[in-house]
Amino acid sequence: MSLDLFKEQGVPLDRQVFTWRELAGMPISKLDDDAFTRVRIILMNGIEAEAVRFSHAAARMNRSLQLPLARVRRIDQHQQTMVNWLLGADHSQLETTIGFEQVAVEVTAAVAQSEPDPYLASVYRFGMLEDFDHLYRFAALMDRVEGKDANNILQSYSDVRPGRPTSVEHRAPEDDLRNPYDRRTCAPITRLNAYTIMAAEHMTHDYYMVVGPQFADPVARQLYAEIASIEEQHVTQYESIIDPTETWLEKWVIHEATEVYNYWSCARQETNPRLRALWERMVSYELGQLHFAMELFKNVEHRDPAEILPATLPEPIAFKSHRAFVRDVLRNETDLRAIGTRFVPKEQVPPDAASNQYRNQLNKDGSPSEIIAAGWRWTPGTELVNMGALVGAEGRP
Template sequence: MFDPLEHPGIPVDHHGRHWHEFDVEPLDTRATDPFTLRRISVMAAVEANAEHFDRQFANRVQDADARRSVNRLGDATAARRRHIAAVRAPVRGAAEYAINRERAAFDTAGWAARNEREPDRSWAYRQRAWQHLERLRRSAESGDRAHLPWASQVADEVDGLWPPRTTAPPRSWTYSAPVTQPLSLLHDWMVHAGDRRAAGYRPEARGGGWEALVVHESASCYLYYAFMAEEDDPRLRPMWELHLQMQLAHLHAASDLLRRYSDRDSHEVIGEGLPEPVTLRTDRPLVWVHEPDRPKRNRKPPDSGPDVLELLTAQHARTSRLFSRAGSTGDGAHMAFGDLARLIAVHEIAEEQMIHPLVRRLRPDDQLADRLLDEERRISDALSDAVRAAAHGHLDDTVGGLRDMVTAHSRREEHDEFPRLRRSVPVQERREMGRAVRAAEAAAAADAGPRDPARAVAQAADRVRDALADLT
C-alpha cells in the first residue's frame, strides 16, 4: 500500500526548477493511445478544479501566513495545469472537440461508477455516464453525416450501447460533497471536471477546512500515482512521476497546516495509506449494456469508410483486448488466443504488403520500414512458439513475451510510421487501402475452419495474401 506521507516529494519552492526536464511535444490524437489522451484530459480538468479549491480555501483563511502558504499551493497547481495543457492533443475542429469531450466524460463517469463504494453515488455517476453516452451518440451521428470517417467509427462503437431499462436509484440520488474519503472525493472531482456545464463547480470544504485541504491533496496524489502506474507511453510517464513528487510536497504542506492549526495528524484524516490504484483501462464491465437485438438508430453511413491507418490502429486496440482475454483462465482463454493468433497474422501481412512498401517508396533512405519488418519477423517467430506452446497446454509460458513485443511494435508504428503516412498519403488513397484491408480481413474470417490455432493461422495468412494479391 502506497503511503504518500512517507515520501517528502519536491518542495513547493523548488517546483520552478524542474519544468524544463520534461518538455513534451503536443501529442498527435491519431497516433496516441486513447487512454493516454483521456488521462491527460482528466488530469487537466482535475487540476483546474484543484486550483479553484485552493483559491477559495485561501480566501477563507484568516491567518496571513497560512493564507500565503495555501496561495503558494494554488500557484504551483496552476503551473502543473498549464504544463499538462501544453501536451494535450490539438483539436482539429468543433466536431472532433465535441466527440473527444463527451467520450472522455463518458469514460470518466463510468470509471467513477464502477469504483464508487457508496450505492447512491454510484447510481448518480451511472446517470451522468448515460447522459454523456447520449450526447456522444448525437455528436458522432452529426460527424457521420458530415462524412468524417473517424466519426463513423465512433458511431459504430456506441450504436449498440444503451443504459439499462431500469434506472431507479437504490434509495435517493441526492448526494453531498465528500469530506474524508479520498477515493469518493476523487470521483466527485473527475465527474464534475468531465462535464463542461459544471465549469462553475465550487468545491465545498465542510467539517473544519484543514481536514478537507488534506483530503483534496491526498486525492490528487492518488490520481497521479494511479496514472503513473498505468501509463506506458515513455513520453508521459516521467511527467506523471514529476507531478506526483510535486503533489507529495503539497500533501506535506497541508499536513503541517493541519497539525499547526487543528492539532491533528493527517493519518487520522486519510488513514495509513492510499487504496490500490484503479485504472481507466480495465476489463471490468462498464456501466453500459450491449443489446445487439435492440433497434439501432437509423443513420445513413457515408460512402467512404475508415482509412487504412484507422483500421490498423483499431486492430492494435483489438489485439490488446484479446491478449487480456487470452491471459485469463478458463476455456475462453484458448478460444481468445486462437482469435488473437489469426488477427496478428492478418495484421502483419497487411502491413508487410501495403504499409511498409509505401513508407519505403516515400522515403527510400529511411530505415524505419526495415526495422519494423525485422520486428515483425521476430513477432512471427514468437507467435509460432506461442501456438506450439498452446497446443501442449503451456500458453502462459510464452504469451507474456509475445504481448510485450506486439505492444512495443504497435506503439512504434503509431508514433513513427502512421503519422508520416497520414501527412504524405492523400485521404482517398488511404481509404482505398482501407477497403482492401477490410476485404482481406473478411476473406480471412470466411470459413474460419478448425479451432486449432496453427492451422487457423496458416489458413488465414493464405487467404489474406491471395485477397491482397487480387486487390492490389
C-alpha cells in the first residue's frame, strides 16, 4: 500500500529526538546481514548527507529560512549519524567502497527502469555503466592489494566485469552537463529519482575523498584519486538534470519528499527486523519534516504543495539484483560517449574533442584503473585460486 503524503502527518519536529546511545547503536553484521541491508544503509547515509548539504546552502542564501532550516538540519544530522553508524568496524574502507559501488549499480539500475523520461533514463544508464566499471576496478584492487574477494560484500547480486572503462570516463566539464527536467511538466517520480541519485553520487565522491589518502598502497591512492574524479563528474551530471528554476523552498520540499520516499522504500523491503523498525521510525520523522516544509512553502510562496508532490508515493525503489537489465545496457551502451548533453557512439567523437584532450593529459603517466585490473577477471576466492599450480600447490586430498 502506498503512502499518502498529505494525509500522513508523521511525528512533529519537537518529538523527533535521539540519545547518543541510539546514534551509536549496534552495527549490522557484515557476514550475516543481506547485502541489500548494507546497500540501504549506504544509500540513506547519502540521502541524509545531501539533506544537510542542501540545508546549509539554502541557509546561506535565505536569511528568513535560517532558523527553520537549522531545526530540521539538526535532526538530519542525527538521522545520518544513526544510519551511518550501522556499518560495523570490521568493514574495511575498501569493503565499504564495494558497498558504495553496489549501491551505484543496483540503485541506479532501479531508477533507470522506473524513470519515465527517456532522455533521463539514458542519463542514468550512462552513469550506471561507469559505476559498474568502478566496481570491477575496486574488486581488482581488493584482490591484488588486500588478497580479498569482493563477493564477500556483493553476495553474488552484482556482476564484476568491465563496463565503460574508467580510463575513458574522464571528460571535459562541458561534456558532463545534461539537460534538466522541466519542473512544470515532469512526473513526480522524475524529481525523486534525480534527487536520490544525485545524493548517492555526492556521498560516494565525499567518501572516496576521505578514505583515498588513508591507503598506504600507491596504486590504491591513485585509483581512489581517479575514481573520485569521476564521481565529481557524476555529481556534476546528476545535479544538472534537476530544473534550476525550482525555488529554494520548492527544492526543500522535494528533498523532504525524497527522504520519505527512500526510507519508505527501505522499510518496505528490509529483511533485518531491527532495521525495518528503524526505517519505519525514520519514515514518520521525515513525514513530520515534510509537513513542516510544506507549511513554509504555503505560507512564504503561497503555493500549493500538491503542485509539486504526488498525493501518494510511486512504486518503491526496487532493492534487488538488476543483473539482466545491467547486462542488457552493458551489451548496447558501453561504447557510448558524451558530447555536450548528448550520448553518441564513440566513433562519432572527433579525435580533437575536448574530452579526449582532457583524458589524454590525465592518463599521460599511466592509468591506475588499467594497471590495477590488467588481465584481471573476477574469480570466486580471488585470482590466486587460479594460480595455485604455479606455486606447486597440491590439488584436493
